[in-house]
Each structure stands twice: as structure tokens, then as C-alpha cells.
Amino acid sequence: MNTNDLFDVVEATWPAAKETQVGPWLIRDGQGGGKRVSAARPVGPVTQNDVALAVAEMKKLGQPALFSLRPEDGQLDSILAQMGYEVLDPSILFIGSLFEETVPPVTAFDIWPPLQIMKDVWSEGGIGPGRIAVMERVTGPKTSILGRISDRAAGCAFVAIHGTTAMVHAVEVLPDYRRHGLARNMMYAAARWAKEQGAEHFSLVTTGSNVAAQSLYSSLGLSVVGRYHYRMKP
Template sequence: MTPQALYDLLEASWPPAFRHRVGPWAIREGQGGGQRVSAATAEGGWVPDDIALAEHAMAALGQPALFMIRAGDDALDAALDARGYVVKDPVVAYHGDAATIASPAPDPMTAFAHWPPLEIARDIWAEAGIGPGRLAVMDRVHGPKCALLGRRHDRAAGVAFAAIHEDTAMLHALEVLPAMRRQGSANNILRMAAQWALDNGAKGLSLVVTESNSPARALYASLGMTLVGQYHYRLRQAG
């Protein structure tokens, strides 16, 4: 998993509403779909004065000035820092072999894949703050995709979204109800996602998580997933 392969996978499995080229920048129009689909990225050679182009383009869309800092963006990171931009949500990426993650296969009663999302899946996402803007991102995805509903004690316990790009499935929006946490639901959802990936021709399973989420990272490591990349955002503070 090269850095560029990771970014391509992220974009394909969680796409912006529109992607505009403004000078050396890719300006993403998120329409309420979250940071990843609203952040600008450097796509060519730039100079410090070009930053204003991206700022104006994002303002015209009604979006905050937000940049994704990827591998090789050290100069941009420093330039934004000098302009008062703050670091926001450092993220790490994990990847694993789908066959390894899927074994042993979870009981079908503990998690299952489906599309479109059941109403209970939408309700769990809504409770976690994943509303219409992010559901619209899922709808925009082309190719194989699914919602994964986890169950515990005959009750809905958690949900996630997965989509395939080339030979890798990407997991997004994994949420477990607070009362159901630490009972294996996330583990079952991940293993079912890996099985769904295999059934649909993918060989690997990837996901991203905030760097500070130690419990989730421990779970991913326990399933044989390894760290393959990282990025963070730079956000201009109001005023």
C-alpha cells in the first residue's frame, strides 16, 4: 500500500460531491460530508502566494479553509503553520489481508452486509452524528459497496460502511452503540467486512482512524492489520 494508492482508495471509497482544479490545488466540495471530502490538497508545484487561491475557492463554496497534509507535504505543512493554521485530527491508516482478518468467519447472526442501509443502520449512524451529508457520500460511491450491521444479544449493536476500489475494500463510518461497546461487535463487523471483500473480489481491507484512538488501533492490530500511512489536516483559525 503506497501513499498514493491509499489516497486513491480514500477518494474512490469516500468521494466528494465535486472536485475542482484551481491552480495547483484540488478543491473538494463536500456538501456536509465531512473533512475528508472538503479538504484541499496540493496537486502540483505551488508557491506560498498560491495558498490564497485555495482559500478563496473554499470560501466561495462556503467551506472553511482546510488542507489535507499528506506524505511529501512538509513544505505546505510549514507554510500553513506560519499562517496560523492549526493541526487537526492526525489520522493513521491500517491495512490487512482480507482472508486473514475474515478467519475465523463471524457467525452470520452477529454481522451481515446489505445495501441500501436498513433504517436501524441509519439510526445508529445518526446517533453518532453521521447524518444526511455523509450518507450522501456513501450513495455517490460507484462499484461494490455495503452497509454492515452488527448485532449483539439479538439487538442491533453497530454499523459500518465499506466500498471496494481495485483490489482493496475500505471501511468507513464504523460506529458501535455506547451500551454495546467492548462486547466484540466491532470485531465481528470488521471480520464480516473482510469476508464481504473476499466475496466481491478484493484481497485487502483498509481503514483510517484518528491517531489518538488507542482502543480501536489495538483492535486493528489484533486482527493482523498494520500501519501503512498517515495524514493530518491544517485548519485556519477564525480571525
């Protein structure tokens, strides 16, 4: 699997409400689902004059002028930098083979649709109705993972499959329950579910600033295979 294939997995397992090609741009209607489903992407050669077109289309949707940039978009990245657009959320793509680990009893479960307590946990981490709607839009195999520790629900994640690759999104562990192995157990449960669905690979996206997540994913045997970032005016 090459990096572009993995970007296809990202888009299939965390989809925008609508995508429209306008000139050299792919314009995404995110409907409150976050940057990943709201940022414009170039689909052909772009000049500085084309930027205004994308900005106008995003304004029609009530969205800020936000651009998603991959390594091959270096020319556009330079244009936006010169126009005063600043880098946001440098992000890292991880992928690896499905791992088989035993999920400790009563620590992590796959549940769909997510329970209200799971939505409450997500909400505490800033993952609100707009992102829940993204999960509901996924058409392929999908589930949510409930993590428990100290006899309470304290973590959640969403996992979906495109082709033979599972991708985990929206990983959240309540602050008081972090660094106790809950996220790891949730990954074990996600991998177990993915294998049962016939997946062969396991993947995630995390921000470059989330060092703890990067350490966890590396320890699970996942490797960095791609990067991207956003640009937006302050």
C-alpha cells in the same frame, strides 16, 4: 501497494461530490460529508501566496479553509503553520491481507442499501445525511454492515472496493455496547463480503486518538502504512 495507491482507494471509496483543479490545488465540494471530502489538496508546488486562492475557492462552496496534508507536503505544512493554521485529526492508514474468520450467528450482516435503523445508529455517532450521501456516491462494489448485540442493532460500518482493495469507513458502535467484540464481528463480516467480491486487501483509516480502534486493527493483522492530517484556522 504503495501509500499513494492507498490514498487513491480512500478517494474512490469515500468520494467528494465534485473535485476541481484550480491552480495548484484540488478543491473538493464535500456537501456536508466531512473533512475527508472537503479539504483542499496541493497537486503541485505551492507558495504562501497560493493559499489565498484555495481559501477563496472553499469560501465559494460555503466550506471552511481546510487543508489535507500528507508526509510529502512538508513545505506546505510549514507555510500553513506559520499562517496560524492548527493541526486537526492526525490520521492513520491501515492495510493487510484479507482475513478469514467465522462471523458468530446473528451478529453482523452485509446489507445495501442501509436500513433506517442503521442510519439512526450512525446519526447517534454524528454520521448524518451528508456522509450517507458520500456512501451513495460510490460507484464501485459497496455495502453496509449491520452489527447486532443484546438482541438489537448497535453498530454499523460502510465498506467499498477499489481495484483489489476493500476499505471500511464510518465504523460506529453505540457507546453502551462497546468493548464487547461487536466491532470485531463487524470487521469479520466486512472481510467476508470483500472476499466474496474478489478483493485481496483490507484497509481502514482511523484517527491517531482512537487507540481502541488502532488496537483492534492491529490485532486483525493490519499494518500502519501511511499518515496524514488536516490544518484549519481556529
